[in-house]
Amino acid sequence: xxxxxxxxxxxxxxxxxxxxxxxxxxxxxxxxxxxxxxxxxxxxxxxxxxxxxxxxxxxxxxxxxxxxxxxxxxxxxxxxxxxxxxxxxxxxxxxxxxxxxxxxxxxxxxxxxxxxxxxxxxxxxxxxxxxxxxxxxxxxxxxxxxxxxxxxxxxxxxxxxxxxxxxxxxxxxxxxxxxxxxxxxxxxxxxxxxxxxxxxxxxxxxxxxxxxxxxxxxxxxxxxxxxxxxxxxxxxxxxxxxxxxxxxxxxxxxxxxxxxxxxxxxxxxxxxxxxxxxxxxxxxxxxxxxxxxxxxxxxxxxxxxxxxxxxxxxxxxxxxxxxxxxxxxxxxxxxxxxxxxxxxxxxxxxxxxxxxxxxxxxxxxxxxxxxxxxxxxxxxxxxxxxxxxxxxxxxxxxxxxxxxxxxxxxxxxxxxxxxxxxxxxxxxxxxxxxxxxxxxxxxxxxxxxxxxxxxxxxxxxxxxxxxxxxxxxxxxxxxxxxxxxxxx
Numbered sequence: 369x370x371x372x373x374x375x376x377x378x379x380x381x382x383x384x385x386x387x388x389x390x391x392x393x394x395x396x397x398x399x400x401x402x403x404x405x406x407x408x409x410x411x412x413x414x415x416x417x418x419x420x421x422x423x424x425x426x427x428x429x430x431x432x433x434x435x436x437x438x439x440x441x442x443x444x445x446x447x448x449x450x451x452x453x454x455x456x457x458x459x460x461x462x463x464x465x466x467x468x469x470x471x472x473x474x475x476x477x478x479x480x481x482x483x484x485x486x487x488x489x490x491x492x493x494x495x496x497x498x499x500x501x502x503x504x505x506x507x508x509x510x511x512x513x514x515x516x517x518x519x520x521x522x523x524x525x526x527x528x529x530x531x532x533x534x535x536x537x538x539x540x541x542x543x544x545x546x547x548x549x550x551x552x553x554x555x556x557x558x559x560x561x562x563x564x565x566x567x568x569x570x571x572x573x574x575x576x577x578x579x580x581x582x583x584x585x586x587x588x589x590x591x592x593x594x595x596x597x598x599x600x601x602x603x604x605x606x607x608x609x610x611x612x613x614x615x616x617x618x619x620x621x622x623x624x625x626x627x628x629x630x631x632x633x634x635x636x637x638x639x640x641x642x643x644x645x646x647x648x649x650x651x652x653x654x655x656x657x658x659x660x661x662x663x664x665x666x667x668x669x670x671x672x673x674x675x676x677x678x679x680x681x682x683x684x685x686x687x688x689x690x691x692x693x694x695x696x697x698x699x700x701x702x703x704x705x706x707x708x709x710x711x712x713x714x715x716x717x718x719x720x721x722x723x724x725x726x727x728x729x730x731x732x733x734x735x736x737x738x739x740x741x742x743x744x745x746x747x748x749x750x751x752x753x754x755x756x757x758x759x760x761x762x763x764x765x766x767x768x769x770x771x772x773x774x775x776x777x778x779x780x781x782x783x784x785x786x787x788x789x790x791x792x793x794x795x796x797x798x799x800x801x802x803x804x805x806x807x808x809x810x811x812x813x814x815x816x817x818x819x820x821x822x823x824x825x826x827x828x829x830x831x832x833x834x835x836x837x838x839x840x841x842x843x844x845x846x847x848x849x850x851x852x853x854x855x856x
């Protein structure tokens with residue numbers, strides 16, 4: 369009678385001796401799985417990175433070289449703040465107050481002034497601030513306490529005396545609409561560190577829309593997935609964060625999966641950037657319903673932090689709220705945040721045609737404390753080390769008066785500043801002439817501002833390009849010079 373079959377005792381793991389031993393053996397590989405996931409997210413597993421990028425165009429990408437900045441907060445002073453009243457003192461202009469422009473300065477024409485217009489001295493006082501002694505106007509008593517963080521470029525130069533084209537140039541590098549904004553270029557090059565929030569967020573002023581409008585934050589000829597996401601002014605920046613009709617997340621997920629499956633059945637879907645952008649927005653909206661409420665909930669902040677940003681003061685509450693939200697967003701991996709100070713027509717922005725004193729005292733009063741609070745809060749949380757903060761408008765203002773007390777637009781010489789992320793603070797770079805009319809020393813056109821920003825983010829301005837209409841386009845167009853004096 370044949371022997372019954374008995375399986376051979378092959379070498380193998382010994383049986384678990386206890387429940388704790390079983391759980392240890394069963395979960396010991398989870399660490400390596402988690403490590404692989406983290407490496408893929410950081411782009412350190414090439415095959416995984418490629419697969420993730422194909423699934424999500426906003427997945428984090430490697431910079432071209434080691435960056436100093438991971439994110440950008442751009443504080444845009446809509447309408448054109450006067451450099452003469454803010455960061456570029458001109459005592460000679462005060463001496464020449466109410467006199468015609470000296471012939472030695474040549475002919476000049478802006479929208480509403482010429483060389484025949486009378487010069488207008490400034491009523492602001494400047495003092496040396498911080499250990500560095502950087503000169504800052506009394507319009508910014510709070511920001512002046514952050515003087516050693518600021519690198520002021522006093523010799524910026526733009527190409528248009530009209531708001532919309534100048535806004536397009538400062539935001540896209542071109543005076544014509546239809547080109548990708550700098551936030552779009554940055555997210556195209558680097559993707560986002562956050563899977564649950566937009567990569568590029570824009571927050572407009574509650575006083576009204578921007579003169580330049582959506583082209584200032586649009587994606588231009590880049591895929592539309594890279595355009596900025598508008599947050600509403602006020603206490604409810606994002607609408608519809610609750611699922612419609614009480615729909616469950618399981619049902620929402622199932623619907624998105626069906627949409628994705630149907631799209632994959634269409635052979636042309638993979639080459640449709642608008643469809644890709646729409647599906648990416650659906651996916652992001654699904655994740656935002658869970659994560660965005662916490663990100664924009666300022667009640668989670670301490671009362672001390674709210675006071676730091678001026679949320680306890682009616683004048684500063686609105687801009688302060690947006691500055692605080694910007695900090696919360698970059699803290700959670702948002703790549704590019706742009707805040708606009710000023711909106712709507714004329715005098716509701718920094719566009720001081722009628723009365724430079726009234727306008728700038730009011731506009732600076734809204735922004736000064738929140739901006740200082742933002743820098744201090746970023747610093748104490750360790751975020752300023754890799755967050756680049758940029759301040760400026762589309763142009764400056766003339767030393768000649770308009771209507772006796774106002775100043776006209778001037779792109780010929782104006783100031784901007786950088787802070788954080790490897791910037792050498794506590795200094796002023798470049799200069800305008802004795803009356804602040806033209807940049808004359810270390811002149812930096814807008815493309816230099818963009819080149820410097822990209823450099824700090826670890827992006828080569830020439831390698832960051834996109835093929836459109838038969839040629840490679842880039843943010844800096846013909847190429848800009850990195851402002852080495854402010855880069856450590």
